[in-house]
Amino acid sequence: MTRDTAPVAEERQRDADRSQLTILAAARDEFAEFGLGGARMDRIAERAGVNKRLIYYYFEDKEKLFEAVLEQAYLDIREEERHLHLLDLAPTDAVRKLVEFTWDYYLAHPEFLTLLNSANLHKARHLAESRRAKELNSPLIETLGQILERGRREGTFRGGVDPVQLYVSIAGLSYFYLSNSYTLSAIFGRDLLSTKAKAERLSHMVDVTLGYLLRS
Known part of the structure; x- marks a missing residue:
């Protein structure tokens, strides 16, 4: 990786880490309130303020x-x-x-x-x-x-x-x-x-x- 592209890659990784932590916090609250069976991915996406596809990208499924x-x-x-x-x-x-x-x-x-x-x-x-x-x-x-x-x-x-x-x-x-x-x-x-x-x-x-x- 060149010197010019390294900071860009690091920033993207930080963004990805932040996105995952945001999703995990939203999912924690959803699972705590509704349990695994009652939790809904739509609500988790809404809580996290992200597109539902991004949740599936990082975590595969519920x-x-x-x-x-x-x-x-x-x-x-x-x-x-x-x-x-x-x-x-x-x-x-x-x-x-x-x-x-x-x-x-x-x-x-x-x-x-x-x-x-x-x-x-x-x-x-x-x-x-x-x-x-x-x-x-x-x-x-x-x-x-x-x-x-x-x-x-x-x-x-x-x-x-x-x-x-x-x-x-x-x-x-x-x-x-x-x-x-x-x-x-x-x-x-x-x-x-x-x-x-x-x-x-x-x-x-x-x-x-x-x-x-x-x-x-």
Whole structure:
């Protein structure tokens, strides 16, 4: 590539990247609102302000677009987790930070939960077909495993803790509460999304997680 054409090609690539991110953001909102079955490519194109043909050019069909949206959703949360620098913290502080982050992220990004709900309705076949999704999630488990091992060596944490099981528990403590907050509030006659209730929930989740890990 000549010196004169290189900037033009780079600008075209930036335009393509911007277009794809715009489409993914519009598709995320559409899938979060209507699910995979109810989402419509026409509405996604309208949300993104692009021609529908451009969506098919980049993503082939609705199924591939949904897969790409899920990948982007995991990329976003894993990227923010990376900025926590958990390995720089003491094991107890790192686990507490991860619990707090997970709770706060789910609160700030309810679309993440609804996307996961939709993916599970389809037995997560889009994630199962995505090598990228697996690659995105592996580093977090490796990091958590290192934190657990360091805590064990220091005598802070008990041994034999599976990092995958621990992360599923951390995510589940937030996920179930928020996904079912309306039914739980109705059943128990309490506003579980009040400021006080959310603060109590976070404190409870930290206590439960650390109570399981800490040596008595």
